[in-house]
Amino acid sequence: MTGLPRLRYGDHTWLELRELARRDDIVVVIPAATLEDHGYHLPIDTDVRLVEAIASGAVEAFNAAGSSRAILAPTQVHGYTPHHMDFPGSMTLRWNVFVESLLDQGRSLIHHGFERILIVNGHGSNIPLVNMAARLLNVEHRSAICASSFYLTSPESLALLEQHRTSGQGGMAHACELETSLYLAIRPDLVQMEHAVTEIPASYTKHVWMDWSDGALSYMPHWSAISESGVTGDAAAGTAEKGRIWLAQAIREIAEFIDDVATRPHAPGKDHH
Numbered sequence: 001m002t003g004l005p006r007l008r009y010g011d012h013t014w015l016e017l018r019e020l021a022r023r024d025d026i027v028v029v030i031p032a033a034t035l036e037d038h039g040y041h042l043p044i045d046t047d048v049r050l051v052e053a054i055a056s057g058a059v060e061a062f063n064a065a066g067s068s069r070a071i072l073a074p075t076q077v078h079g080y081t082p083h084h085m086d087f088p089g090s091m092t093l094r095w096n097v098f099v100e101s102l103l104d105q106g107r108s109l110i111h112h113g114f115e116r117i118l119i120v121n122g123h124g125s126n127i128p129l130v131n132m133a134a135r136l137l138n139v140e141h142r143s144a145i146c147a148s149s150f151y152l153t154s155p156e157s158l159a160l161l162e163q164h165r166t167s168g169q170g171g172m173a174h175a176c177e178l179e180t181s182l183y184l185a186i187r188p189d190l191v192q193m194e195h196a197v198t199e200i201p202a203s204y205t206k207h208v209w210m211d212w213s214d215g216a217l218s219y220m221p222h223w224s225a226i227s228e229s230g231v232t233g234d235a236a237a238g239t240a241e242k243g244r245i246w247l248a249q250a251i252r253e254i255a256e257f258i259d260d261v262a263t264r265p266h267a268p269g270k271d272h273h
């Protein structure tokens, strides 16, 4: 192979992928998201566009930093969001179809020899499902190293959110200060800031609330029961400047996750029977 490393899985020939799969330091990164309402001001592709920008930026940064390679797989665009179906435009997979889709992508990659896989997820309701898909792949394939993550969740990232946010608790849940800022940093022409609202659900209690991390008690009714606009948070507080700061940190964070997956020893365990 010659020239600069290509980022995207689909840009390679099968001969090139065969060669890459023979190495043990290649990480395949699968972004995962969903299409759903994001207030009056953000497109329904928000989770897709943000996670693609973060994952592709991280793959690029990781490849520039060392001799290992990361490859960006096609995005799992459709995710699990049945509770958003009151809002026109939302698309949902059944939870099991979503998990099975990720499993079959992982199984295909492992079949070809790509044993290091990172699913980078950008949609809150996908979290338990991407975690389960990664775990199931490790259980099925003992030498595989499949991991999953959200973004801006490391201690350093959470500190940077706190440092720059202007909203209080509840301001960063959905179509919020954070997602609006990130979208403004990526494609400001698609953000209709004149329609950005601040909506914090009145139903929040001590234990049930949402922010970039959530309250201890998990409760998820239909989204239309907690938000009129679709926003839960302070969308009006979003700025491109904050978005650029948080986007750069999200890329650094995911590049570190890729490095962890690239360098982690295989852990097949042993059967004590």
Ligand SMILES: [Zn+2]
Pocket: 038, 046, 047, 122, 123, 174, 175, 179
């Ligand atoms: Zn979102």
